[in-house]
Amino acid sequence: MRVAIVAGEPSGDLLGASLIRAVRSRWPDTEFYGIAGPRMMAEGAATLVPMDKLAVRGYAEVVKNLRELIAIRSGLVRGFLDDKPGLFIGVDAPDFNIGARWLPGIEPRLKDAKIPVVHYVSPSIWAWRPNRLRWIGRSVDRVLALFPFEPAIYEKAGIPVDYVGHPLADSMPMEPDRREARAQLRLGSSSPAVALLPGSRVSELELHADLFIDTARELFARRPEMRFVVPLATRETRDYFEQRLYAREARELPITILFGHAQLALHAADVALVKSGTATLEAALARCPMVITYKLTPYSYRKARRTAQLPYVGLPNILAGEFIVPELLQDEATPGNLAQALGNWLDNKTARERLKRRFAAIHESLARDHEARIVESLAPYLGREAAAGGGQAAGFVANRYAAARGR
Numbered sequence: 001m002r003v004a005i006v007a008g009e010p011s012g013d014l015l016g017a018s019l020i021r022a023v024r025s026r027w028p029d030t031e032f033y034g035i036a037g038p039r040m041m042a043e044g045a046a047t048l049v050p051m052d053k054l055a056v057r058g059y060a061e062v063v064k065n066l067r068e069l070i071a072i073r074s075g076l077v078r079g080f081l082d083d084k085p086g087l088f089i090g091v092d093a094p095d096f097n098i099g100a101r102w103l104p105g106i107e108p109r110l111k112d113a114k115i116p117v118v119h120y121v122s123p124s125i126w127a128w129r130p131n132r133l134r135w136i137g138r139s140v141d142r143v144l145a146l147f148p149f150e151p152a153i154y155e156k157a158g159i160p161v162d163y164v165g166h167p168l169a170d171s172m173p174m175e176p177d178r179r180e181a182r183a184q185l186r187l188g189s190s191s192p193a194v195a196l197l198p199g200s201r202v203s204e205l206e207l208h209a210d211l212f213i214d215t216a217r218e219l220f221a222r223r224p225e226m227r228f229v230v231p232l233a234t235r236e237t238r239d240y241f242e243q244r245l246y247a248r249e250a251r252e253l254p255i256t257i258l259f260g261h262a263q264l265a266l267h268a269a270d271v272a273l274v275k276s277g278t279a280t281l282e283a284a285l286a287r288c289p290m291v292i293t294y295k296l297t298p299y300s301y302r303k304a305r306r307t308a309q310l311p312y313v314g315l316p317n318i319l320a321g322e323f324i325v326p327e328l329l330q331d332e333a334t335p336g337n338l339a340q341a342l343g344n345w346l347d348n349k350t351a352r353e354r355l356k357r358r359f360a361a362i363h364e365s366l367a368r369d370h371e372a373r374i375v376e377s378l379a380p381y382l383g384r385e386a387a388a389g390g391g392q393a394a395g396f397v398a399n400r401y402a403a404a405r406g407r
Contacts, residue, residue, distance in 0.1 A: 001027065001382055004085040005045060006035045006076070006106060008054035008093030010200040010233050011278035012121070013037025015146075016091040018167035019120060020045055022371035027382050033085075034076065048076070052201070054096055069096065070103075077109050087116045087381045090140075094123040098139045100132075108139040116381050120144045122161075125153065133157050144377055147319065148365055162377040165368030168278075172263060172285045174363060181267035185229060185256060192346055193227045194219065195269035195288065196255075197262060197279045200233040202240050207295040208275055209244040211333060215273060216253055218339035223346075228255040229269060231262040270352075271345045273338060274314075276327070281315040284359045285366075289352045290316075291326050291341040293333045301330050319362050324355060 003023070007016040017039035023030050024044065035054065036045035049072055073096060080088065088110045090097030098119065099105025111117045122145045125133050133153070136143070142160040145151050154161035179189070187193050196216060198208040216228050232238040238259060245251055258265060262279065266272055266286035274280050276294040283290045292314040296304065310318065317323050326341045328334075345352055 001029070001086045002031045002033070002083070003382075004034045004080050004083075004088045004110075005032050005040070005091060006089075006093065006097055007037055007040060007051060007091035008035070008096055009051070010037060012092040013039045013051060014278075015121060015167060016040040016045070016089075017043045018371065019089065019091070019374055022374040023378060023382060025371065026375045026379075030382065034080075048079075054093060073106060077106055080106070080110060080115070081113055084113075084115060087118065087378075090117070090119045092121040094119075094132075098123065098132075098136060101135055105139070108135075111139060111141065116141050118142045118144060118378065118381070121146055122150045122154070133159075142377065144374070146366070149319075162373065163368070164373040164377060165370045166281070166366040167370045168282060168285055169363055169366035169368070170370045172282075172363070174360070174367075176267045176287055178267055181264050184264060185258075185268050187227055187229075187268055191225050191227045192223070192271075193229060193269045194342060195262075195265040195272040195274075195283075196228055196230045197265075197272060197274045197283070198230070198241070199275045199277075200237065200279075202236050204275060205237055205240050205244070207297075208293070209241050210248060211293070211295065211335065211338070212273060213244060213248045213250050213253075214335035215338040215342075216255065217248075217250055218335045219342060220253055222339065222343065226254070228253060229258065229265040230255055231258040231260060231265045233260060233262075235259070271342050273342060276313050276329075278315070280325075281319075284316040284319075285363050287356045287359050289325070289345045289355050291328060291338060291345070292317075293327070293338060294329050295333055296330070316359070316362065319365070320358060324358050 005016060007013050016036060020032050020040055020043040032045040033048065035049050035051055036047040037051040041047060053072060088107065090107050097105050098107050107117045107119060117140045119140045122143055123132060123136065137157055137159045142162065143154055144162055144164050146164065146166045148163060151161045151163045196212045198212045199205050220226050230241060232241055238257060241257065262282060263286060266283050266288040269288050272283050272288045272290040274283050274290045274292055276292050280290065280292055294313065312318060312323055312327055314325060314327055316325050328337050328341060
């Protein structure tokens with residue numbers, strides 16, 4: 001069976017890799033191709049376009065790159081329509097994969113061509129733009145939801161949905177070994193440590209790196225015993241962060257920069273400063289008290305707030321249904337405010353322990369043998385012999401994609 005798959009950012013790459021691994025454990029001859037990140041490629045997926053081409057954040061930024069994004073999408077659609085994969089899986093990236101009525105994405109076009117379409121990761125209709133629900137039903141055959149409150153929304157709308165849990169909840173330990181993590185990072189047993197997670201893309205670091213560095217400087221000035229750990233996902237983000245350390249004249253700070261290893265950093269840290277996104281869930285599953293922050297361009301932020309349906313943006317707060325960790329966003333995200341909020345956690349052991357119990361409950365709700373549920377959900381599409389042979393799809397679609405873009 002040939003399966004077309006498109007992911008658009010590092011969190012989608014992690015999820016896509018988990019899905020590919022689950023499918024191949026049951027149907028080892030399945031071939032995946034489309035847009036994949038390094039984790040998906042390590043599981044055997046072929047990518048036709050660098051995934052970072054899709055990693056654009058914010059309304060203004062999307063508009064700036066819209067022509068290229070439309071060209072990439074059009075080329076993929078034409079290639080997939082010619083090749084007719086047995087299944088298309090859109091991994092998150094809803095604006096690219098699902099699109100909108102005025103600018104359809106990949107999924108509604110393939111569904112119109114009778115290619116089965118599964119969207120993996122529910123768009124956050126409970127937080128942003130709930131009017132998308134009808135278009136999602138028009139575009140997909142099934143949604144695979146990561147969070148337990150999501151299926152009821154789709155069932156009410158008559159959209160097939162399966163709750164599959166979250167792969168991070170299955171892969172991360174229920175009882176993190178903080179002592180071992182600190183030993184691996186040579187943090188010692190007494191120095192308090194802060195994990196800094198400013199983002200997984202250079203575009204996010206452009207907005208957050210200076211803020212995180214200045215916050216670390218502020219916190220270090222108040223608490224000179226403090227140590228900092230910064231896990232960065234790619235060589236580009238690591239290089240950019242190091243450049244900003246030099247530019248901010250902050251090389252004297254006791255900062256350890258890691259290439260990846262976010263979970264290790266979170267297991268070792270006493271508290272974390274985390275850019276809003278999947279990393280906040282990772283911190284919760286690591287039982288690490290956190291402060292959530294985020295910055296956008298002023299226009300993008302105003303647009304996002306106008307369409308917001310919830311008072312919070314961080315996944316731990318959304319899953320808890322209340323503010324259990326502080327969120328300091330946009331104008332409130334100053335080094336002084338963030339350093340104070342992190343210091344509040346460090347000074348209140350009782351509050352940290354109470355929060356860790358809340359995190360444990362979230363972990364238990366999401367740990368649902370994710371890969372087994374993926375296999376069960378996709379069995380109706382993959383559990384039959386594929387009519388077409390594998391091995392040629394990626395090359396064929398790559399040629400059609402290039403031809404569609406005039407290369």
